[in-house]
Amino acid sequence: MLRQVIKENIRYRKQTLMLSKVDLVKYYKGTALGYLWALIKPMVTIGVYLFAFQVGIRKGAPMDGFPFFLWLIAGLVPWFFISEAIIAGTMSIRSYKQFVTKMKFPVITIPSFVLLSKIYVQVGLIIPVIGIFIVYGYNPDVYYLQLLYYVPTMLLFFIVLSWSFGSIAVISRDFENLVKSSLQALLWITPILWNLNDVSSPKLRFILKLNPLNYFIEGYRDIFLYKRWFFETTYTIYIWIVIAILAVIGSIIYKKIYKEFADVL
Secondary structure, X not given: OHHHHHHHHHHOHHHHHHHHHHHHHHHHOOOOOHHHHHHHHHHHHHHHHHHHHHHHHOOOOOEOOEOHHHHHHHHHHHHHHHHHHHHHHHHHHHHOHHHHHOOOOOHHHHHHHHHHHHHHHHHHHHHHHHHHHHHOOOOOOXXXXXXXXXXXXXXXXXXXXXXXXXXXXXXXXXXXXXXXXXXXXXXXXXXXXXXXXXXXXXXXXXXXXXXXXXXXXXXXXXXXHHOOOHHHOOHHHHHHHHHHHHHHHHHHHHHHHHHHHHHHO
16 A cells, blocks of 8 residues: 555656645735745744743753754744644645545645645745854855755655544544644654753653654754764664654555545545
8 A cells, every 4th residue: 555655646746746836825825925924923933932931941041052042943943844744734635625525636645735835835934044044153064955855854754644644634523633732742842942962861861862853853953053964863764764654554544544535524
């Protein structure tokens, strides 16, 4: 089944690309500021967290020798895609139920074009963030090339995750609500607003590192701040094992319940 799912995504790649653009337009259609909301929303969020931690909790103290503002931004930028991808991926098939009920359509490609539309926003957000780092004296270097690795890998991770999440959400609205309600907790257990190295227990620190989201958060910080290559960490092997497992599980779940989609929707 996994081979079939992969073949369908490859076969309909041009259609997926076209529909991703349609989904992006649909998301911002009807708003006065249009695509500017892709920047305004995350910048407002960054401002709130910056005020809470820089002025309140941390009193302006640096993090690992870097300005806390830059350290925070480097971790929040991937989170904006992660949070959108989890929700959009879970709701993807249900959001496009007309493709399931009213026409013959490769349903498994729906999460692909929905999440691809979100990656456009991520790339658009990275550009002004690079500008902020330049203002602070952190000029782009060869490590920025790793964006060509982390961004596609992050996209692939959430596409295969959405094969299972999106399928289950069609059958169960409770699952959809569970995912939405868990998002805030996920933000706090992922080292975005706090430093994983501050965890004193080695065992707990190791367990927290097994969170796949940590790989992408730390990856962005390695690019912008720490200047480390993705192949220097053993967690690169780990993340690809996780992706492979999620792909197998997702394809199995999809195969077992996709015939029920039309009746449920």
